[in-house]
Amino acid sequence: MGFLAGRHVLVVGAGVTGRSAAEALLAADAVVTVTDDSADRLDALEQLLPGVTLTPGLVEPPAGTDLVVTSPGWRPSSPLLEAATAAGVEVIGEVELAWRMGLELADPPTWLAVTGTNGKTTTVGMLESILRAAGIDAVACGNVGLPAVDALLAGRRVLAVELSSVELHWSPSVRPFAGVLLNLAEDHLDWHGTFEAYAAAKAGVLTGEVAVGGVDDPVVAELLASSPAASHVGFTLGSPEEGQLGVHDGQVVDRAFGPVDEVLVPVADVHPGGPPGIADALAAAALARAHGVPASAVARGLRDFKPGAHRAVLVTTAEGVSYVNDSKATNPHAAAASLRSHESVVWVAGGLLKGASVDELVREEGHRLRGAVLIGADREVIASALARHAPAVPVAVLDEASMVDAVRAARSMAQEGDAVVLAPAAASTDEFTDYAHRGQAFTDAVLGLVQHGQ
Template sequence: MSEVPDRLGGLTHAGADWSGLRVVVAGLGVSGFAAADALLERGADVLVVDGRTPEDGSVMAERARILDILGARLAYGDDAVSALPDSAVDLVVTSPGWRPDQPLLVAAAGSGVPVWGEVELAWRMRAREGAAPWLTVTGTNGKTTTVQMLASMLRAAGLRATSAGNVGTPILEAVLHPEPFDVIAVELSSFQLHWSHSLAPRASVCLNIAPDHVDWHGSLDEYALAKGKVYAGTEVACVYNVEDERTRRLVEDAEVQEGCRAVGFTLGVPGLSEVGVVDDVLADRAFVEERRTSAAELATFDDLRGEAPEPAPHLVANALAAAALARAHGVPAGAVRAGLRAFVPEPHRIAEVGTVRGIRWVDDSKATNPHAARASLAAYEHVVWVAGGLLKGADVDELVRGAVARLRGVVLLGRDRSAISDALARHAPDVPVVDVARTDTGAMDQVVREALALAREGDVVLLAPAAASMDMFADYGARGDAFASAVHRLADAG
């Protein structure tokens, strides 16, 4: 084994000798900046590359200025990201969005240069002694909600806890925080897991698997394998979705630590070593001593309800997954309940905009793929569905076929709306469909007026686009804000 791999093998904690390590950091986004900053602080020789050139006054330019002051070298443009630099490189740390077939990463693989993601780097920069354990969450949908619920439960148990990773605080910032955390709830994307090699979480979960990011991974099987890496090295409990057989198989195939258990979560009555639902009670038959004959009450639907008449099924599933991870870490049942009561859902995720003219208006703009939209539609009996945007090649036939009985009508907008319209024609020919071709700032007002015309009193108008937003909006948040604003204007009009 060469000297460099031997040295990298010894880099397992923040106090290891990182000095002089020659590192290329690929990407000057949030994670790339955090990685470069942490490496520079420990004396590494860092070159940061990005295909984009920072614009004056931009956040990227400010990051570049700071890293330059700290001693990093920076290179931009196509040439900077098409190959490894001429100088020797010990390690590449890549941002999660960089695909494995990106030329610089291909060159690294061909030259035998290891490639780590920011998450791998963060794991190796934990404290040598007493490092905060990680509770890791992945899945096609529900990751952020589950992580936030979990963090709320951990704090309710009196622990100094935070959520970090794929959305929000970079995991490196959490790991290197000057006031150490007791435990960290970590959200991991398939991209981040692809570039991770040595993680060993206290407990882990894959919430679900559905087609997404197949263009990045190359196939659904490769995408699932990346998700399955969340279970590798798990210490106490691998939590899986009883209703998603693929997640159980991922647990069966995982190399875990001795004594690690498989724990299922289900919307049905829980079996042995599962958490589930009995009437309106979230029940635990996994982390109680007499689990063969009894269960512990963790919470009720009232603890989850919020503004809605009853919690959506996928919200219950997320709560059960979070509870299983918390219980694996030793959190008492009372703290699970208190954490769910304190939990505030993120914006644009099954957010009640209001009731206008006897109709409920719900913003689930964060449902950016068919799997998320299917879960959202399943929460309501009679729906006027607002959908469309950038489908990224996703197939919507299964989504439409499963929603037919609930659809009062559909209003379509966005670039790929014709794909949804075609699926509706095949599977729901009797459901009225309105096509909104406008892309200007007033488009959402027309969408809301058309939805109102289709809805009956007591119905739900649901924005669950099943598609990304960037064809018309800056992001899914801007799309949700536009929907809510249009609903409020409708209310003001009387």
């Protein structure tokens, strides 16, 4: 990795991403300093990576710094990154580092990238399953958990890369062979400042050879049409036009690659089902087909795919009421899709909205709400939206309540045939470690109350 040898690189953040970046930089013979506000994280890193200089709480890069590699959570407005920019030091993310290191290889891996407001992790998982069904040495990486730089150093031939808007912001030169923008809705506005800035970051995935977009979303369709990619491919839940993938007569159909109207897989074989799951499958299939994967492997990979936890998981059914854990619905767009899968819902929601509005969600889906149980930091914001747009819906706003209290309240509202759905429309870190912790708390509460008949 010649371009890094001897260069002084500051890694900002000592979490999983920072550790992987520092390890890769050391392997490339860079001189590495790591900073973090957490002394505990730095102490843990000291045991893992001897040879790295650890400096807590830096507010400006050390003299002689040639490059800064930041973890995604750090904003451009943070004093350290602002100081680096003012000093003329380039700031990039770990994904950009992986991209540049890959370009130094004689035979770099192929990048197939996925972004969007919702469905990224499911799509990347489906894509990995399809690629492996085709016998390709592929791995899901990026925002899905495995840092891209780790996948690169492991020598994997195809990287199915999940990219958040923040990672794309810090990845100015990444040009995946094929990239898909699934959908766009308000999210992470507290980080980007405006929806326009958020959308512009997401559009970075459409700058490679093949750009794929969900054309049922008008904003995505516009960004796809203006993409600099050589080939534009749309996907739709309707019947596809030429150059698109879509659904016809209960089949996922490809009109963009290979034979015209080639059937890839029956919709019934796609899991998770429903419009969100089918859209994710179409996106994954489009990326795989762009890479030359045959229809038979697409079908096999989608059938083999197992959805992740906390994504529209049926916990149990009791007394005619189903209980669904969709804790991964961490923004209003995802929550709307979750509610849309049921005719009559008692909605369990709340947390950190991150600047997003729930008005459109409540306006469009309020008619299907039997009731709502609101928890978390922004519960009153959601309560206000319900009062404006669905005033007839019974609402329980729980202050300082446990998930057991929330499930008990939801159960009291539900009638036979209803679904009690945890679709928070918000992030979880006000009360929980992450969305998985929140989802497990819901699952435990449901099973505990149902089993004890409470």
